[in-house]
Amino acid sequence: MDQEAVPPHVLIFPLPLQGPVNSMLKLAELLCLSGLHITFLVTDHIHTRLVKYSNIQSRFNGYPGFRLETISDGLPEDHPRLELCLWKSNDVGLPIIYVRTISACCLWVFFCLPKLIESGEIPFTGNDLDTPIKSIPGMEGFFRRRDLPMFCRSGSLSDPNLNLYLPEATENSRAHGLIVNTFDDLEGPILAHIRAFCPNLYTIGPLHSHLKYKLPGQSLSSSNSLWKEDMSCITWLDSQPPKSVLYVSFGSLAVMTKEQYMEFWHGLVDSGSRFLWVIRPDSVTSDPMDIPSELSKGTKERGYIVQWAPQEEVLAHRAVGGFLTHSGWNSTLESVIEGVPMICWPYFLDQQVNSRYVGEVWKLGLDMKDTCDRVIIEKTVRELMEYRKDEFWKSADEMAKYAKQCLMEGGSSYGNLERLVNDIKAM
Ligand code: UDX
Numbered sequence: 001m002d003q004e005a006v007p008p009h010v011l012i013f014p015l016p017l018q019g020p021v022n023s024m025l026k027l028a029e030l031l032c033l034s035g036l037h038i039t040f041l042v043t044d045h046i047h048t049r050l051v052k053y054s055n056i057q058s059r060f061n062g063y064p065g066f067r068l069e070t071i072s073d074g075l076p077e078d079h080p081r082l083e084l085c086l087w088k089s090n091d092v093g094l095p096i097i098y099v100r101t102i103s104a105c106c107l108w109v110f111f112c113l114p115k116l117i118e119s120g121e122i123p124f125t126g127n128d129l130d131t132p133i134k135s136i137p138g139m140e141g142f143f144r145r146r147d148l149p150m151f152c153r154s155g156s157l158s159d160p161n162l163n164l165y166l167p168e169a170t171e172n173s174r175a176h177g178l179i180v181n182t183f184d185d186l187e188g189p190i191l192a193h194i195r196a197f198c199p200n201l202y203t204i205g206p207l208h209s210h211l212k213y214k215l216p217g218q219s220l221s222s223s224n225s226l227w228k229e230d231m232s233c234i235t236w237l238d239s240q241p242p243k244s245v246l247y248v249s250f251g252s253l254a255v256m257t258k259e260q261y262m263e264f265w266h267g268l269v270d271s272g273s274r275f276l277w278v279i280r281p282d283s284v285t286s287d288p289m290d291i292p293s294e295l296s297k298g299t300k301e302r303g304y305i306v307q308w309a310p311q312e313e314v315l316a317h318r319a320v321g322g323f324l325t326h327s328g329w330n331s332t333l334e335s336v337i338e339g340v341p342m343i344c345w346p347y348f349l350d351q352q353v354n355s356r357y358v359g360e361v362w363k364l365g366l367d368m369k370d371t372c373d374r375v376i377i378e379k380t381v382r383e384l385m386e387y388r389k390d391e392f393w394k395s396a397d398e399m400a401k402y403a404k405q406c407l408m409e410g411g412s413s414y415g416n417l418e419r420l421v422n423d424i425k426a427m
Pocket of ligand 1: 017018019020022101102103223225249250251252253254278307308309310311312327328329330331332334348349350351
């Protein structure tokens with residue numbers, strides 16, 4: 001085959017977590033659709049679960065240029081294979097494009113970590129979490145200590161996470177380009193700050209929804225789930241009134257004590273709202289076997305409990321009227337594009353930043369961070385699902401329109417994806 005006919009080959013290597021794997025597999029499928037050859041590199045653990053619980057094999061059979069490769073879990077960083085993929089590729093002149101599956105607002109906080117240290121705003125000790133943060137351009141006036149990524153509360157400059165994210169600005173500006181899973185109407189002002197560091201920025205989100213526009217016929221079940229989805233919750237939702245159900249899910253990593261679960265249980269039951277609650281078996285820090293029996297079977301008429309749900313399908317369901325979420329970025333984007341208002345109960349990483357933006361900047365819901373009390377949970381659920389539901393539905397509908405428009409021809413994410421493909425082909 002002559003050289004020109006061989007399409008460019010891209011290696012994609014996601015963080016081995018449900019969120020990043022989900023969004024980057026969607027990116028892989030979009031690049032395959034554009035005729036690029038893709039090698040998708042995952043750890044053995046992720047590979048086993050993807051093959052077992054998702055429809056990845058049937059979905060990618062149609063792309064001759066797609067290969068799913070595995071690398072063993074826990075390789076030391078200096079392992080030749082990992083080095084070749086990650087570090088040495090730069091030495092051999094391969095262009096590197098970073099993909100950030102977190103929000104631009106959190107990425108910008110990471111870029112500003114050196115500033116926060118220089119200004120003495122971190123590390124901080126003591127508990128006054130409402131102290132305003134002043135040295136992040138574009139976040140003055142509303143951003144507090146409690147909205148920083150959880151690792152900033154460690155009170156120590158030797159925190160491993162702080163040191164992991166400290167070089168973000170230099171790392172990303174060194175790369176050939178930076179892909180961020182977001183869209184300009186949502187995070188425009190912050191993206192302008194990031195562009196100063198990384199001019200070659202591709203905002204192509206919401207990634208998970210691009211495919212619905214590129215492959216209109218494709219069923220919603222192009223999920224890249226690492227757990228078995230309990231489809232019975234869709235049948236349960238079918239029998240509920242429109243916008244009457246609060247969907248409750250805290251992503252793939254958050255864990256809670258049994259006491260915390262019971263506070264949420266009582267708050268949800270006392271709120272009088274219907275709820276569909278995802279309780280992953282590995283998400284209770286105490287012995288999962290001693291989860292109170294109520295949590296395993298829900299309440300007869302109003303509450304339904306599953307271990308893992310087809311989340312994109314749930315959020316698109318007419319019966320869902322709100323989303324109690326940990327503010328993981330994929331969940332946030334999936335709620336934004338379906339126009340579902342949120343209650344945010346962030347757990348760690350980027351979630352504190354996302355929840356502040358949802359509540360304070362985008363007005364798409366309520367930020368309930370740093371509390372876990374049944375009375376506050378009940379009050380917040382009533383506020384979102386009853387008292388202020390029209391207000392939140394209005395703002396959520398508006399942002400959902402922008403999210404959909406940007407994916408259509410002429411939209412910002414549509415154009416940036418085209419530019420990304422053309423730039424890769426030109427490399
Ligand atoms: C992690 C971090 O927690 C998150 O903050 C970061 O933004 C991405 O990496 P995760 O905790 O898994 O991600 O949360 P999130 O980003 O929301 O991703 C969860 C994914 O799992 C979503 O795509 C969601 O659709 C899916 N999901 C979740 C299901 O398919 N079923 C469920 O029951 C719950």
